[in-house]
Amino acid sequence: MIPNRRKFVHTAVSLAAAALLAFTAQRAAAADKAGCRDFDGMMRFQNSAIALCDSRNFAEYTLPTGKITGFDSHTNEAEIEAKQDLEGRLTQLLYTVPKGASSAEVFRSYKDYLPSAGYRVLYEAKGPAFGVSQGSFFESMGPGGQIVGYSPDQSRYLAAVKEDGAAKTYIALYIVEYDDGYNPMVTVEKGQVVVRLDAIQTGELKNGMVPVSATEIAKRLDTSGQVILSGILFDFNKSQLKPDSRPALDEIASFLKQDPARKVYLVGHTDNVGGFDSNMQLSQARADAVAADLVTTYGINAARLKGHGAGPLAPIASNVTDEGRAKNRRVELIPQ
Structure with missing residues (x-):
């Protein structure tokens, strides 16, 4: 095994037996943007690279747990059928996946992996079922811009939470197959999968320590x-x-x-x-x-x-x- 790689393992259970399906994830790929790293405790899809990242010690965040039905580009406010308004430490990552994988494949791999990492799914949707304004919402509030804003047809979305005493970590996972849109900081080809992963940590951590900003x-x-x-x-x-x-x-x-x-x-x-x-x-x-x-x-x-x-x-x-x-x-x- 290559030392700087880890395994992403998920299980598909059939009537006869459980088959293990594995794919690798890297701690710090050479192609990662300088200063960017995986969110602690989370793996990445095989051979993907971090193209952009952002983090804030304290931020307000709206986590969609329902369909996004509208978006006001002047106020950056979305109409969402169900949501959670959160406050806490925010980490946002934009991954690019090598051509060949589909958004459905990448989404399934993450979905199978998340329970083993302690996460419980709150809501999931794909394509138009997630709403006509899904791209505008993610374009407006994190890394990627038009790269995630103009490609909703093959999109996949999942919201999940991991609870650790008084602390909770929420995940917003948005996956698209790039179709259109420009971002000078990201090189991506038509049909290539792009993953936006937002993680919001709320409540008091076990050690009670909060990093100085x-x-x-x-x-x-x-x-x-x-x-x-x-x-x-x-x-x-x-x-x-x-x-x-x-x-x-x-x-x-x-x-x-x-x-x-x-x-x-x-x-x-x-x-x-x-x-x-x-x-x-x-x-x-x-x-x-x-x-x-x-x-x-x-x-x-x-x-x-x-x-x-x-x-x-x-x-x-x-x-x-x-x-x-x-x-x-x-x-x-x-x-x-």
């Missing part, structure tokens, strides 16, 4: 000279970043790209559990891990980043309680 990072550095990077997460006594750290890393990278002259220190801190020397080494390794991810995933110049480990030497809370120790285990951003 790019705007807030800039503000805090200017006002207090230091930012505690909530949402940078590691397993106990390890320096490998957990997948749940991605939203926070997205915001740090966004801040650094908005201010390309800025150089920063990434400072790792620990609680006082364990030996002093091991905590110093661990804090250094964690700071270096954040710096390395910003370089490899987002293309930030390594010369702008310097990791430093402070270990248990700068607590912000008492190490007597679990709550205090949790606060002391952190990574901070400080201007150079």
